[in-house]
Amino acid sequence: MTYPETPVREAIERLTVPLQLDNTADASQAVLDRYRHVWTPDLRILDTDGTELYRWNGYLPPYEFAPQLIAAVAHARLRRKEYDAAKALYEEALRRFPTSLIAAEAQYYTGVSAYRASHNSSDLLHAWHELEKSHPESEWTVKQNF
Amino acid sequence: MSEIAWLGSLDEALRAAQAGEKLVLLDVFNPG
Numbered sequence: 106m107t108y109p110e111t112p113v114r115e116a117i118e119r120l121t122v123p124l125q126l127d128n129t130a131d132a133s134q135a136v137l138d139r140y141r142h143v144w145t146p147d148l149r150i151l152d153t154d155g156t157e158l159y160r161w162n163g164y165l166p167p168y169e170f171a172p173q174l175i176a177a178v179a180h181a182r183l184r185r186k187e188y189d190a191a192k193a194l195y196e197e198a199l200r201r202f203p204t205s206l207i208a209a210e211a212q213y214y215t216g217v218s219a220y221r222a223s224h225n226s227s228d229l230l231h232a233w234h235e236l237e238k239s240h241p242e243s244e245w246t247v248k249q250n251f
Numbered sequence: 252m253s254e255i256a257w258l259g260s261l262d263e264a265l266r267a268a269q270a271g272e273k274l275v276l277l278d279v280f281n282p283g
Contacts, residue, residue, distance in 0.1 A: 114255055121276035124264035125257035128279050136261045137279065147279035153269045155261065174276070181274050 110167035112201075113174070120178045120194075121150070148174075150181040158184050172202035176211045183214065188222035209243035212236040216249075 107113055117123050126133040128145060140149060140157060150159040158181035165173055179194035195215040199208055216232025219225075233249040240246055257278070258264045264275045 108255055114253075117255055117276060120273065122264050122267045122271065122273050123255050123257045123276050123278070124261060125259065125278045125280060126261075128281050129283070133279075140277070140279075142279050145279055145281045147277075149275075149277040149279075151265070151268075151275035151277055153265060153274070155265055155275075158274065178274060 107165065107167050107170045110171075112171040113167050116171050116174050120174070148177070150177050152181070152185065168202065169206055172198040172205040172207050172211070175201075176207045176214075179211070179214065179218070183218050183221070186221075188218045192218040192222065209236060209240035209245040212239060213245040213249060 108117070126136060128137060128142060128147075139155075144162050146162065146164055148161050149157050152158050159177045161173065161177065175194050175198040179191045179198065182188075182194060183191035192215060195211045195218060198205070198211045199215065202208065212232060213236055216229040216236070219232060220229035222228075236243070236249060237246050258267065261275075261277075264277075267273075268275045
């Protein structure tokens with residue numbers, strides 16, 4: 106079970122309003138159609154008007170779910186142009202869960218959110234240089250080339 | 252250990268998110 110674990114519960118309660126829908130219930134079908142639901146586990150981060158800002162599928166153990174959730178909310182904040190909030194959450198995910206599966210992506214977007222906040226290219230390049238050192242084999246290191 | 256207070260209605264969750272300046276985590280699950 107992932108949700109009872111303290112880091113997961115703490116992140117959910119601190120960062121989100123949690124909503125759970127049973128995909129076999131008749132009452133859920135209109136919302137599931139709206140979000141084009143296909144497969145469980147199906148996790149979405151929704152804006153306050155219902156706009157989907159981030160999604161992922163698939164089971165994650167607690168030590169992966171917590172950083173994934175923190176990074177997911179960071180992505181959502183980034184898309185809302187809340188760059189400082191996004192950067193702080195990416196940095197939290199990296200600080201608390203440095204070896205998680207989401208770490209390379211979080212490092213990539215730490216640079217993006219820092220740059221979008223400052224418009225200083227050195228902020229982007231510094232974060233991406235760190236990404237290259239910490240995750241040389243990651244797809245996110247490939248994606249930082251331009 | 253306390254349990255997460257999951258809501259069961261999208262409208263209710265969106266209203267709570269607006270009031271609390273949070274975002275909604277939607278978890279769709281299969282009970283089977």
